[in-house]
Amino acid sequence: MKYSKIPLSQTVVTLCKTHNLKHIVISPGSRNAPLTIGFTHDDFFKCYSIVDERCAAFFALGMAQQLQEPVAVVCTSGSALLNYYPAVAEAYYSHIPLVVLSADRPKHLIDIGDGQTINQKNVYGEHVLYSANLKLDLKESENALIANEMPIIKSLENRLERFLGLQKDIQTYNESEIHDALTTAKLNSGPVHINSPFDEPLYDKVDELVINPKPYKIQNRVDKVDAFEIKSLLEIWHNAKRKMILVGVLQPNSIEEQWLQEIADDDSIIVFTETTSNLHHPDFFPGIDKMIAPLDDADFKALKPDLLITFGGLIVSKKIKAFLRTYQPDFHCHVSLTKANDTFFCLEKHIQLSPNTFLNAFLPQVTHHTKSTYKSTWLAVRQKRRKKQEDYMQTIPFSDFTVFNQVLKSVPKQSLLQVGNSSAIRYTQLFKIPKSIAVFCNRGTSGIDGSTSTAIGAAVALNQRTTFLTGDLSFFYDSNALWNNYIPKTFRIIVVNNEGGGIFRILPGEKDTENFDTFFETKHHLSAKNLCDMYGFEYKVAKNNTELEQQLDTFYNMSNQPKLLEVFTPSRSNDKMLLDYFKFIK
CATH class of the missing domain: 3.40.50.970 (Thiamin diphosphate (ThDP)-binding fold, Pyr/PP domains)
Structure with a gap:
């Protein structure tokens, strides 16, 4: 050596x-x-x-x-x-x-x-x-x-x-x-x-070490449960008729099934999750935006929790942030080993435990389930929202919305899904993801830079079938990510190319002007084909529903190269379809 x-x-x-x-x-x-x-x-x-x-x-x-x-x-x-x-x-x-x-x-x-x-x-x-x-x-x-x-x-x-x-x-x-x-x-x-x-x-090398570091004790983190902290929260818990648990970014299998089931059995609790929460139960509430976007003042007051408990990392949904900042809970407690963010400007307590350790210490001490119609009321709303979304999907033409619907249904079970930021993660939030698919996105800073590189690193580390779903600007911005000798043959990239930053068309402001196209939406006519040729990716393309369905049919099959599917969508109508969606489901 x-x-x-x-x-x-x-x-x-x-x-x-x-x-x-x-x-x-x-x-x-x-x-x-x-x-x-x-x-x-x-x-x-x-x-x-x-x-x-x-x-x-x-x-x-x-x-x-x-x-x-x-x-x-x-x-x-x-x-x-x-x-x-x-x-x-x-x-x-x-x-x-x-x-x-x-x-x-x-x-x-x-x-x-x-x-x-x-x-x-x-x-x-x-x-x-x-x-x-x-x-x-x-x-x-x-x-x-x-x-x-x-x-x-x-x-x-x-x-x-x-x-x-x-x-x-x-x-x-x-x-x-x-x-x-x-x-x-x-x-x-x-x-x-x-x-x-x-x-x-x-550059000089030697055959023997000249140093002999003293032995250091390698520490491991140990969760320490504070009995007084648990007891003080129990009283608030038992008195709250409307308890909301909101879960941000979380590793898969972070919480044992028995604790998820016990939470689901309590009629006074609703659990809002995101795709990056990697938390699933039939009685939980994924798709936060489609749940709360159509609500009016009376609905928001009915949804306002007495007690809010948050787990995990940062939250994607802007709508839930706006709601909880306006209709603040009486008590907000965050449970995590790391920093607690006062996202809703009403944080009262930070319990420094992993969510599973906390639930393991807390739930066995809950003496009774508070009688409430909180969960049943919103389960009924959730069912209506899901039916309205199905109806809406039948009425709209080929667009970003229909592409995400088709693509997310195609992702193989027992696999990893990495999602780019901006519109990609926000569209993904609107659809149900199967439990066996682990979902990740760089939500720390929420930047479009580095999403492709992160996905490739994740695929290499896990040695598991991985799909990266991204928008065009994020993909081209990080195109040097493909300059990489370690990309597995099973790695798949799906680029939704609407020729610019289409998400900016959803925001208020003057659109369809040269200034907007150039400096906000940043229109372009780039394609990923030449990048695929240069870096050894098998390139596929789809420009309508039929072509997309045909490509997805074989896209995940084994191959001698990693694959990229570029889906071109109309750039001028995507914003209208998304805004009309929230009106339709109301």
């Missing part, structure tokens, strides 16, 4: 191994050569080479999203690590353990006009949970400098002792910082940054 000659590089790589951080996504560069040498010469690590740093970071984020463990990205100095920033921000708000390992130049080479050099210390600001700025190793040649700085030390023996002492202090500091950063990423589920300055020569 070969190691970088640089002690700091050996320390970073060795402690990553100690912390069981196996997956390393590397972007090419020279300053990060010591780290690249260390990771790629050790069979413990699974290394991936992704040239585009922005794509590399989202690829790693997709892996960490699925593995639910830290994944590292490694880059050279300068602007390289700035290209990681969008994924770092997404990881921060989505609570995903992304570890950024950036190489840096020595301090004396910064701000003197040297190439590929920026101020990298704390570059991610408040968007990381920990920023470790490591110290440069001393070099043997610096003995003379030490002697000059301290004239009292004259003998070679004293100079060597001084040198070794300073290096030991540096080594101890670096080990502690690396350990704290990796521990934080794991325990608090978020991004961390470890910045490592390396001096030349960068």
Whole structure:
């Protein structure tokens, strides 16, 4: 086995191994050569080479999203690590353990006009949970400098002792910082940054380690139930006749079936879920927007909960946010291991437990189900909404709406569905997704950047059949994601191409003008065909319902290449059909 000659590089790589951080996504560069040498010469690590740093970071984020463990990205100095920033921000708000390992130049080479050099210390600001700025190793040649700085030390023996002492202090500091950063990423589920300055020569290798890190205790998170906290919530629970549970982004199988059933058996509870909640029960309420969009003031007052309990990450639906901010619950409690957002401006309590641990501690202490017609009333409304949606689908021509309806019915069972942001996730919210399909979307920052890279990283990590459903702008924006040697043959992309940002046509404002087309909707006439030819994807196309049905019939069949289906929809009518839908179901 070969190691970088640089002690700091050996320390970073060795402690990553100690912390069981196996997956390393590397972007090419020279300053990060010591780290690249260390990771790629050790069979413990699974290394991936992704040239585009922005794509590399989202690829790693997709892996960490699925593995639910830290994944590292490694880059050279300068602007390289700035290209990681969008994924770092997404990881921060989505609570995903992304570890950024950036190489840096020595301090004396910064701000003197040297190439590929920026101020990298704390570059991610408040968007990381920990920023470790490591110290440069001393070099043997610096003995003379030490002697000059301290004239009292004259003998070679004293100079060597001084040198070794300073290096030991540096080594101890670096080990502690690396350990704290990796521990934080794991325990608090978020991004961390470890910045490592390396001096030349960068490519020298040795056969033996020159460092011997002291053993660190690797901590695991333990949920601690606060009995008093549980008891205080029980009283509020028993007195509430209208209890609402709203679930944001959640990993599949986060909550045991017995607790879901017990919640469903209580007539005073309604459970609103989103596609990204990955939570299913016949008595729950997916499709939030179609439930509440047609409501008037009297309906909203009837829906207003006495008690609101929220689980999981961020919420997609703008309508439920607007509703709960206007018709605030009497008491709002959020349950999560990570940060509690005061989304509705009425948060009273944050219980720092996983939802399943909380329900396991809480529900057995519920002594009775409060008599209520809350759930039955809204189940009746839900049934009407579903019937009206079926009727509406029969009346409209080929459009984004009909495409999402057909596509979501076609996604294979027991698979992973990654969804792009903007219109893609909002349309997906309107349709029922089978329980066996796990749904993910980058809702931390809700940006269109990196969705394709995230989906590919997720597919690689999980080694499971994966479909990525996206709009055209998001896809073209992240087209370098296809510059990737790890895409499984089972990976499928469906691009709904309405030749621009069609979602902006739904918003208020002047439409059908050159200004709107150019600067808001950003009209284009691009096709994914040439990208597929360049990157080895099998390309399919559909321009109407019949063609779409024919293509979907064989689209998921086994193949020697990953596949992409581009569905062209009319750009001028999609907004009207969506707005008319909410009027129709009222």
